[in-house]
Amino acid sequence: MAGEWFESVAVAQRRAEKRLPKSVYGALIAGAEKGVTLKDNTSAFDLLGLAPHMANLPRERNMATTVLGQDVSMPVLISPTGVQAVDPYGEVAVARAAANRGVAMGLSSFASKSIEEVAAVNDKVFFQIYWSGDKDTLVQRLERAKAAGAKGIIVTLDWSFSNGRDWGSPWIPEKLDLKTMAKLAPEVLARPGWLWSFVKSGHLPDLTTPNMAPVGTKPPTFFGAYYEWMQSDLPTWEDLAWLRSQWEGPFMVKGVCRVDDAKRVVDCGATALSVSNHGGNNLDSTPAPIRSLPGIVAAVGSDIEVLLDGGIRRGSDVVKAVALGAKAVMIGRAYLWGLAANGQAGVENVLDVLRGGIDATMLGLGKASLAELTPEDVLAPDGFFRTLGA
Numbered sequence: 001m002a003g004e005w006f007e008s009v010a011v012a013q014r015r016a017e018k019r020l021p022k023s024v025y026g027a028l029i030a031g032a033e034k035g036v037t038l039k040d041n042t043s044a045f046d047l048l049g050l051a052p053h054m055a056n057l058p059r060e061r062n063m064a065t066t067v068l069g070q071d072v073s074m075p076v077l078i079s080p081t082g083v084q085a086v087d088p089y090g091e092v093a094v095a096r097a098a099a100n101r102g103v104a105m106g107l108s109s110f111a112s113k114s115i116e117e118v119a120a121v122n123d124k125v126f127f128q129i130y131w132s133g134d135k136d137t138l139v140q141r142l143e144r145a146k147a148a149g150a151k152g153i154i155v156t157l158d159w160s161f162s163n164g165r166d167w168g169s170p171w172i173p174e175k176l177d178l179k180t181m182a183k184l185a186p187e188v189l190a191r192p193g194w195l196w197s198f199v200k201s202g203h204l205p206d207l208t209t210p211n212m213a214p215v216g217t218k219p220p221t222f223f224g225a226y227y228e229w230m231q232s233d234l235p236t237w238e239d240l241a242w243l244r245s246q247w248e249g250p251f252m253v254k255g256v257c258r259v260d261d262a263k264r265v266v267d268c269g270a271t272a273l274s275v276s277n278h279g280g281n282n283l284d285s286t287p288a289p290i291r292s293l294p295g296i297v298a299a300v301g302s303d304i305e306v307l308l309d310g311g312i313r314r315g316s317d318v319v320k321a322v323a324l325g326a327k328a329v330m331i332g333r334a335y336l337w338g339l340a341a342n343g344q345a346g347v348e349n350v351l352d353v354l355r356g357g358i359d360a361t362m363l364g365l366g367k368a369s370l371a372e373l374t375p376e377d378v379l380a381p382d383g384f385f386r387t388l389g390a
């Protein structure tokens with residue numbers, strides 16, 4: 001079964017669950033506290049209806065667009081996700097898959113592969129940073145990303161360091177030495193396909209974060225990087241404006257839920273924002289991004305590119321978000337499951353599934369281009385939308 005084409009993101013998820021050790025799969029599922037937001041992120045899309053036509057449908061559909069200055073083949077970007085022991089080639093495999101499908105990629109500063117390796121195989125990479133370390137450190141990371149060829153910056157600000165998950169957080173080791181290998185052995189040996197992929201690649205899962213240290217120095221472990229972030233000052237709006245002034249070119253702020261925050265992001269000079277709640281990993285009970293999107297688009301959509309991430313599992317979700325005003329969406333778990341199911345080919349498979357779904361939805365709605373999509377294409381139940389901070 002591993003290595004075979006799959007027809008939906010749901011199938012990719014089931015394969016990921018079968019293939020990955022329990023704690024690795026658990027780290028992908030995640031979701032803060034009770035998972036109220038995690039659930040709403042996906043189920044909110046199910047509440048939105050579509051109104052198809054059945055004749056005069058367009059033979060050609062064009063879903064190409066431009067996001068953060070990059071021409072992309074569809075309105076879907078790879079959202080940055082932190083160090084994952086999902087696949088031996090990790091973010092490099094994701095970057096290759098995205099490049100093969102004309103898709104741009106956000107690379108996490110907590111990634112397990114360096115920005116240099118990733119930008120070498122995909123020329124549409126945006127480097128994601130947290131407000132971690134002091135200003136000199138942040139500038140050094142921006143300069144490194146620029147030198148490596150990053151086309152833009154994504155600053156992620158939504159994180160409240162919450163812990164305590166009702167589903168039980170998986171144990172993630174500090175590093176993979178013999179002692180931790182022995183502890184993990186039962187669940188790893190139950191997943192021989194995953195283990196074999198690392199054996200074939202010639203190395204064990206790497207739990208370090210090479211982008212968190214200057215080139216040529218020893219990278220911190222995931223927990224070392226996380227500790228630095230936890231100890232750092234919490235950024236002010238002035239800090240954000242300062243950070244923006246340190247980077248020439250596209251600059252996205254990820255994690256916006258409120259209209260008032262969206263306006264401050266515009267004031268800081270950002271070129272894009274993503275309506276997001278960190279995939280349900282920040283404050284539980286935050287509404288799904290798709291509920292907050294129209295209010296934010298109405299307030300700042302003519303000043304800044306508005307993206308959305310959270311809960312995208314099929315092409316029709318993408319079309320609903322674009323119809324409600326998103327320039328594009330970003331995906332997280334969907335591509336991680338593809339990566340787990342079948343490496344680079346699995347990520348390509350997920351992107352193809354989404355492309356096929358976008359195309360079918362545009363056909364059904366009778367739309368030849370993304371620009372023709374409007375909020376009238378989406379049927380929302382009364383009280384569906386949430387406008388926070390207006």
Ligand SMILES: Cc1cc2nc3c(=O)[nH]c(=O)nc-3n(C[C@H](O)[C@H](O)[C@H](O)COP(=O)(O)O)c2cc1C
Binds near residue numbers: 028029080128311333
């Ligand atoms: C396992 C995992 C790790 C993540 N790591 C990061 C990260 O390092 N930086 C970041 O900005 N967002 C991170 N995110 C959030 C994603 O970029 C994105 O906002 C979220 O996954 C979107 O929701 P979706 O998974 O439903 O598509 C992570 C999400 C997951 C599931």
